[in-house]
Amino acid sequence: MMKYKVAVIRVVTIEDEEKRSVHGRLIEKYVPEIETTSYSIPDQYSGVYDDETHAIAEKKVVELGIKLEKDFDGIIVSCAGDPGVEKLQAILRKPVVGAGHSLAMLAHNTGKKIGVLGIREEAPDALLSSLGDKISISKKIKNVNNTIELNTKAGEKNAVITAMEIEKEGVGVILLACTGMATTGISTKIKENIFIPVIDPVLAESLVMYSMLRLK
């Protein structure tokens, strides 16, 4: 099988190749037609968790994306905040997909009221700008402020509890607005405890990238 070659940009610096490639391996599992290589932006060990870290990451993602274009069929920016995604889409000729846009696209198509679970109080702009008032509630996971704190036993427990609180508000679908939740199986734990559909950001970006690659 000829596979699509996709670069995965992580917006947190991870030096260990195996750890850096966790999203990439998930993407390959979800869409076997895709083969990934994973890259980190430099010098950003706590990832993206506020406006400042988003802005800093954005520049690094754009620089990296421009360098990677020639060697890949597409680029996934594996973060629900989509830093650099729109800028890269405007510059590059190949598909550029972010988790935020992907969640928004798929959620929009459910036609349901949307709940957002993330690591910031507000839903990411990438979701707000296209979903607007379709988002009826957005919650930050209790006591979790970045992707590092998310990946702990306490982080996992609080993610499930906060997801259950969102479900009680009567939404029809929950978006996991931080790709960190896909990495450690928190996404699976949430799905086990929630009755309504839960959209995982890494699954979303995998499916949307596959669609964009198939469009040609």
Place this chain on the structure above:
Amino acid sequence: MMKYKVAVIRVVTIEDEEKRSVHGRLIEKYVPEIETTSYSIPDQYSGVYDDETHAIAEKKVVELGIKLEKDFDGIIVSCAGDPGVEKLQAILRKPVVGAGHSLAMLAHNTGKKIGVLGIREEAPDALLSSLGDKISISKKIKNVNNTIELNTKAGEKNAVITAMEIEKEGVGVILLACTGMATTGISTKIKENIFIPVIDPVLAESLVMYSMLRLK
């Protein structure tokens, strides 16, 4: 291979089963994991081409969709106007996908300025509501007023000419906003004559349905 069972609703009455199934066969070609059965709404031989025919079709699509849900994994309303799609999404528990939303979702993700080619002067609401000012030009195919007139030699020629006019306006992608263009290979003819990406509505709905089915 276990296939997803998808009902395809045509918003034009086609009594001949083979002709009615043309979109379904294309969907199966684009996504071999999907197996389709095609249905027409009754008593609407010229399809959907203005507000009145849209409103009439909407009721019929909703009635038909409700009846079909139990036998299928998902429902595609194969029309860029998406008649009944949002209403069905609100009622049903299975994925409901329209060509209009699908075009919008994929176009949004290209990040490019969008041109729309259709059989009405205005782009369909299903596109306008989510793409808004990202659509920089929308054109009606010259001398074509419905899907029947589209499927003629003259219709095909005018579709290509109008698409070339849209390309000259400097857009980055063209959406084919009538599924009738997929049926007869007009879509292929347009792609042969245009340099920028052209998004086919039946391909778009196929890919988006596949994504929605995979989300679970």
